[in-house]
Amino acid sequence: MRQQEPALCCYIAVDWGTSHLRAYCCQLASNGEVTVLGSLTGPGVKKVQTDFKSTLLTLINPWLTQYGPLPVYLAGQIGSSIGWLETAYLACPIRPEQILQHPQSLACEHYQISIMPGLSCRLPGQQFDAMRGEELQILGLCQLYPEYEQGEHLLCLPGTHTKWVLLRDGVIEYFKTALTGELFDLLCHRSVLLPKLPQTEPFCWHSFARGAALSLHQQQADLLHTLFSVRSRQLFAGDSATEGRAYLSGLLIGSDIKAAMQALEWQFPPEVVLIGNPMLRQCFSQVLTSMAIDTVSIDVTAATLAGFARVALAQQLMPD
């Protein structure tokens, strides 16, 4: 029987993004191992809009009751201008562990709540970009797999927004944001392209591949001019709504990947590191594989928890 590592600390880690809140009650062992004592999900920043405090406290109250006033660490859009309290954007190039030096405390009754900073970068053509939350996952990636701190790696973090990140010798050089996930959600639920449909039917990989292929291979397949085919295929090519939904997903992810492959900011590598949920990893992996690009698949929850463990450890070591 393996001996139990002594617990170093307990804390509540909250990845509070645009569309979802994901909270974990964690115990960190002295060997760095994280045990998740509980987890829950809640509404994203976009939906909550203002009532962040009561939303959070209501959700985590059972843990506070059971384990006492644990420190709470927040990351993601919750620290943006549309969140609870705007925290800094640290400028790239930067090592992800530098976020550990800039948590911002929040006065919230007698609870110790900290919000992590985000990152910003400048791109060619006077473009700017920003991220919140993914930098913590990248910190977690390097914690779990220190080999990514050596050499050049292109990371792809799909979610509400896809982040394409160039990591060079452990430094985030710059990154680009694509609106892929948010656009899929809006077009699925609020456009004329698809009827309201229950998401019970299985995902149609054949339609997904068809949409991705159109974006990837058809000359001049501008997204604005191809999106309407989601509806016209239902009208004239016999696509069901379920097929249309997967086809739309393929159009968008194909377009996202094609743009990343043609981006001027990097030489697209033969291997991409995917950090996301299983379904999104599978979607991106399938399209990248069809373009002869290898993928490494990292679970986003594992990366997030490893990132928060670094935050908790840094806070432990910090003088009060």
Place this chain on the structure above:
Amino acid sequence: MRQQEPALCCYIAVDWGTSHLRAYCCQLASNGEVTVLGSLTGPGVKKVQTDFKSTLLTLINPWLTQYGPLPVYLAGQIGSSIGWLETAYLACPIRPEQILQHPQSLACEHYQISIMPGLSCRLPGQQFDAMRGEELQILGLCQLYPEYEQGEHLLCLPGTHTKWVLLRDGVIEYFKTALTGELFDLLCHRSVLLPKLPQTEPFCWHSFARGAALSLHQQQADLLHTLFSVRSRQLFAGDSATEGRAYLSGLLIGSDIKAAMQALEWQFPPEVVLIGNPMLRQCFSQVLTSMAIDTVSIDVTAATLAGFARVALAQQLMPD
């Protein structure tokens, strides 16, 4: 004093699209002149969803009371699968006046209501497209300006969706749909790109031009990868929300026009005929002019009314 032309008939013309209903109580003179006795606007098909009959009758009831049971002609998305009653899609190539032979009558109490058909076309690469409502505007264009029935003309009809239409010797050869307007609306009101803002401030043409230039001139300016700059410019370049909104409009319209200019379906001509509302015509005209393309500007209401006049006349001449 000009002599009053004898009235040939009165009718109610309803352009019922995805986002708006626009109804006109019309009197057609024997010389073809249309007098608008009244006009009103109402909710689009997407908003009404099912209760089409009572929505329409409530809106036009004052006219029915004042003028008696006038015939009612409907065109637009109201005849689609998401509308009141699905009418045919007539296949291109086709002369727009052929729609006059295919109105579909609707049993609605004792009222005489007809819905016009739409058009469909096949594009290269096994793509399909569909329109409803614009074919009536094109019919009206040819009625108002018969010179467009000769030679080749590229028409651009911006609205909820942009329709790019190749008209050759009075025949609609084919057309392409871009989701430009619907996407603008969704991204303005329901995405993280822009805060809720009152639309009282004047449109910022400078920001519009900046967004359009990025889409038109920056190499690899894929829309998915540039949309987030609407937000990042507010964060890091001092753009106000009003400026961000105009910049987003520029990104989308620039992308729409660039795709049309690169489309394989036609040789982009030195002149484009714009049919739309004044604001959209100005937006598209400004971008096209910046690309050294001439524009002819046609008011969409004038074209719509001229199209419905052809419908009313054809119905008058039809044996019962």
